[in-house]
Amino acid sequence: MPDASTPQAGLPPGQPAPVRLLLVNPRFPESFWSFRWALGRILPGKRAVNPPLGLATLAALCPPHWSVEIVDENVETVPLHPAADLVGVCGMGVQFPRQRELLRYYRGQGYRVVAGGSYASLCPERYAAVADTVVAGEAENIWRAFCSDYELGRPQRLYQENGIVALERSPVPRFDLLKLGRYTTVGVQFSRGCPFRCDFCDIIVMFGRRPRTKGLEQIAAELDLLRSLGVTNVFFVDDNFIGNRAKARELLGFLAGYQQRHDHRFRFGTQVSLNLAEDRDLMRGLREAGFNWVFVGIESPEEDSLREIGKTQNLRHDMLEAVRIIYANGIDVLAGFIVGFDHDTVETFERQHRFIVASGIQVAMVGLLTALPRTPLYARLALEGRLIDTGGSHCDNAKPGTNLVPKRMSYPELIAAYKALYRRLSGDRRIAQRIRNKLRYLEHPCRSGYSRGMQLGIVARLIFHGLLRAPASRLPWFLHSLMTCPPRAWALLVGDWVAGLSIQDYVQRHIGDPSATERRRVHSTVESIRRRWAHCLQRGSLQVALEDDTAGCSVTLAVKRGIDRRFFVGVAGRLRHLLRRSAVNITLRIDAMGRGECAGLERLLGRLAADGDRIAVHVDERIRHLLPVDSSVFHLVLDAPGPGPG
């Protein structure tokens, strides 16, 4: 039940009690974007790349007398019994399963719950069974309406924004409510919308094709606040920063002056369309304003595929040449690629591979084409009967699976070729080759965003974790890239190795097919646990199950009261070893337990924390208070009694 300790006491008579609002950003499933290897080993103290900017904006839209707390489950655990009157849970498509789980849990605990975020904007109907209110669309107007209705005691089920929101009305986000020190970058938004019409894109469905922008004074206020909070790395999260070039130019001129006045405090990055390469003024403006990198949607080197999806802006010039022109202006390029278009064949993967290596793009995020609700692609595939019902889990387009039937290859061929492409791209040799290919064109790489001391620490940790603890075959490739790198680009070299090894680590743990050796290792570990703890199995205080299918292996340990206390110590080493040497997933199910046993379990979790993303922990609700599980480290299953699937 919600904590009843409202701060009524001491309020002047007649003054309403402040509404206590908890805003939650659910945990993302691990993806390439998590950069877990880098965050865990190279950048200690950092837990995620970007904080939830949308929630900080929502907090700023609340009436001033509301008391708002933001919890980002990617960097901290969610509170199970928050002192709140209202719980809002946001989410993008990839977060939907966890968002739904949290909404159900809090609602089951008696809280009033509100769903929002980009996925709720695309398909609010999916939340009807799990949320009391759904906020769909840009929040500036409808969130204010919800707050006022809530205070009047008549909140509605659905608030949908159907009009155009003027960004000039958007407040300075409550950055002060975020634990900014735990992130590598902080987002700022200047514009929404994009003039192009890529048929798979949900951005233009949500925000339209006429980019709208904030005023310069708004951006100045946001940067001033970030400066006061000690932030240096800023990501302009705009869908297409140059969607309105005139406005972008105006902002860049302003930012260049701002940076001069403030000792070039910020290093910026943003997302742009590839036609940036046509506009030398704009590239110079980006560079002068302190933009180190841009993320570009290249999608495919196949012209027919680009035509098919309406990405005509990428057809205006040679794409490899365009990337090199951007490099020549001193700006690094990160890029998104997609496979699975109707014109793609199994040969497409080889062309993608060649393009990515030749372009030198180290952060090359290749996703499987996915049809998002309300996009033209979705409508077309629905008409053609080519959508696969994946129960809402199709939105993680970096995972080997999608929700559509490919046209010129079979589904298994698509998945196998996708995995093979990533395995090839993430090898040490390809990391080194891409650095060399990039440095041939990248002029005046930007300086590192870290102090000299931090840079030395990063290099030392890269050498320790990335070279000394790696197979000896990596060293020649590292030295090869070092020898082709001028001293002025050493920071870039280090950054690219860190990014490349993070992607490699992810591919090894998530994209590979488990080998026969790996499967044997899992089976023999399970057998050894069963033998060693046979007496616990016999008296029913332990159950051990192993599932082994095409997706990989998963082990479930169900523990009940009466378990042998030595069990947790004995099993910790075996499980840790197994997690390090295989891509196994583990589920711990704790049904009943005394205080003494909980202490043993806590120690076990402490030893497994480094691989917590592959460990689901179910703790029976009656004993959750005995065993606090950090849901930002482990997947804490919150199976609250509540309505059925949304």
Ligand code: SF4
């Ligand atoms: S350029 Fe990017 S944001 Fe614009 S429509 Fe295409 S995919 Fe969407």
